[in-house]
Amino acid sequence: MNKYLIEKIIFWIFRIMAFLVVGILFWILAFIAAEGMQVISWEFIFSMPKEGMTQGGIFPAIVGTICLMIGSMLFAFPIGVMSAIYLNEFLLPGKLKTFINLMTDNLAGIPSIVFGLFGMALFVNKLHFGDSILAGSLTLGLFVLPIIIRTTETALKSIDDTYRHASYAMGASKLYTIKNVVIPMAMPNIITGLILGMGRVSGETAPILFTVAAYFLPQLPDSIYDQVMALPYHLYVLATSGTDIESSRPMAYGTALVLIFIVLICNLTANFIRSIKN
């Protein structure tokens, strides 16, 4: 066969594969949107679930998910950023750096359900936080920590060394340089990592399963020791173990749509911050 023809065919296969990915994504989004839009209303978003979760809204689950997004980041963001600064700015290449990087990658590779189990053992039982926002946030925080570390490290690496050197050359210390030159320049990308991490956290189900998520709790939390409902777990409940699965199905799609919307907002915000920087 003519080699130009072979090339053409092969590139067409690649092209079809690429469009297939986009196509599948749009199909999922369109399907969820079409099904979910039927129940979406102000009432759905801002009211409590009623009638065994076949009526009413998902307000407590939205609030719960937002609490967990913020709570997990209060924990993971400072720790992640500080360890990334240590790894990139202070630690010289060597065995220790290789080891810490390996461990960070391994932490990222642990299945999320294992985080859930660990969180239950440590935060819920051992530290007596009970099923609570605190325990769930800490568990989700551990889960998202490698993502924060990696994005922060990448952000710091992208700052050319001549900026650091220019600062040292004026007599500035390393710490002063990091605080006044490196961090301000890396900030847009660090914040992008934070927001992508929040998006990631919002959809995780396994880490909150045994640590915070409530099956049905039609009230808002008073403190960090309260349980909350959360969107991904609520979706699971509505789809598989509600009181009347058939009649709560439209609400499941509505919940999925809200969840996707939150993730989408996070990703678009992250892209926007990245673009204003460039």
Added chain:
Amino acid sequence: MNAKITVTDLNFFYGNFQALKNISLRIPENQVTAFIGPSGCGKSTLLRLFNRMNDLIEDIKLQGEILIDGKDIYSKNTDLIQLRKNVGMVFQKPNPFAKTIFENVAYGLKVNGVTNKAEITMQVESALTRAALWDEVKDKLNKSALAISGGQQQRLCIARCLAVRPEIILMDEPASALDPISTSKIEELILDLKSKYTIIIVTHNMQQASRISDKTAFFYLGELIEYGETNQLFMAPKIERTQNYITGRFG
């Protein structure tokens, strides 16, 4: 000649690699000294020893002596911050911080503990004036330093360095990333500054070295091959290798 910097029997190693071999030279005060030579000849390494930028690198070894104003800058008593205040540096690529023009020039002052606002404002204007940039930026001091042209950015970096009031300015190919017009402005500025500062410039551009420097040092493979008055070195080099390099026969 009043020597500002005196280098005596200097050997410098990166690990096992000897980057500088037995260098001795005296750099005169308030003149422009050019370091020329092919890539990897050690000229930038030597430049960076004058403000101890090479301290940042692991596994280095230095033998010999570098005196600035008669003081050994590698002695244990050297105040590194004081040294770097005294020996400013301008880099190859313009590297203003992602701050306003004003903040860039004020940076070095703040590093060194100046907090008086009026004092900072005065010093910033003075540094920008000396860097021949004041008229171009006086109406946009609060705009981002990244919004001005590359040539202006490089003069801003010079102003940033001047604001700390150094006596010596090290320039590592300061015009190599700039267009010809910006380059000639930088060269004019260097000639203008030399009455008050001792300037050492690393350059790959032989015409530039001959235009702006009083003295030129030619390095090759870590050795100082020839060092003398710029006119003499370019018109009548004493050593054949210098002759070959400046006429473009190798490098």
